[in-house]
Amino acid sequence: MSKLFEEREHAAEMLFVRAEEARFMMHCQGVRTLAAYAAQKLGIDEHGAGAYAHELLSALVHGTKNEDLIERVRADLEAGGVIADAARLRREMNRSTAQGVYAMGPAATEGESPST
Template sequence: MTTFDEREQAFEAKFARDEEMQFKAQARCNKMLGLWAAEKMGKSGVAAETYANALVTASVEDADHEDVVRKVTADLQGHVTSDEIRQKRAALLPAAQQQILSEAS
């Protein structure tokens, strides 16, 4: 194997790892958003975890993050706007990424 082939494989492996980490961070962010939304709905404990996990499952099935925003907006029935949900999700994403990176270390 040539140095070029080894370098190409290293780049591909890094890309795959980065994509996996981003996927996990997005899922973690959606779970955190789900727990936040569950709290807004007055859910706690197992009910909050169940709601958050359902949100993660839905986000994995529908890779569009706007689907998550629409679901949470509908579930909160006008108590919080879509823009507020997007802002909350954007605020949670760095924390989710940090958690995933620290777990990988």
């Protein structure tokens, strides 16, 4: 009987881990979208946009909070002569993240969303 309980517990843990990984991947997609949006506004080519997205994702993986990423993008845009509104950038990132989470279905909506 305890073996069955342990198997169910392990299965529940694995489902949780997979859901968390999927939510993180969707959050990464939101950051990529934000980077692409900024690159397009700055007139950066595809290669440069990919490098910029990589920089932002690296910062995310190393613990940078969403608001700090948004502020960095806003500062980068303004340094390039583009007027940037933090609320607009936040909406751009959250829209893409939400679309990905919605596409994943009910398993992705359990627990908290990635809002570090």
